[in-house]
Amino acid sequence: xxxxxxxxxxxxxxxxxxxxxxxxxxxxxxxxxxxxxxxxxxxxxxxxxxxxxxxxxxxxxxxxxxxxxxxxxxxxxxxxxxxxxxxxxxxxxxxxxxxxxxxxx
Numbered sequence: 001x002x003x004x005x006x007x008x009x010x011x012x013x014x015x016x017x018x019x020x021x022x023x024x025x026x027x028x029x030x031x032x033x034x035x036x037x038x039x040x041x042x043x044x045x046x047x048x049x050x051x052x053x054x055x056x057x058x059x060x061x062x063x064x065x066x067x068x069x070x071x072x073x074x075x076x077x078x079x080x081x082x083x084x085x086x087x088x089x090x091x092x093x094x095x096x097x098x099x100x101x102x103x104x105x
Contacts, residue, residue: 055094
């Protein structure tokens with residue numbers, strides 16, 4: 001749809017492909033809703049924070065969470081942070097686990 005390969009696009013259930021490079025650029029530019037305000041005073045390295053941010057933004061897209069005041073935003077952020085603090089750092093795995101858990105609740 002956007003002319004990207006399978007390796008640099010995300011598949012979103014609504015049938016839209018989002019170029020991964022575009023998501024990373026938005027994260028780097030600070031356009032993305034920050035997850036950092038939900039991170040407690042624990043130490044995460046920059047790579048882990050990047051992975052958590054990527055997962056958080058992917059989840060927001062899939063769940064169509066656009067309103068920063070939506071209470072589900074905080075729930076999702078806390079689930080992402082919890083998984084990262086337990087050693088899960090792969091954004092795709094975090095996304096899969098959080099979405100599966102959110103759909104059950």
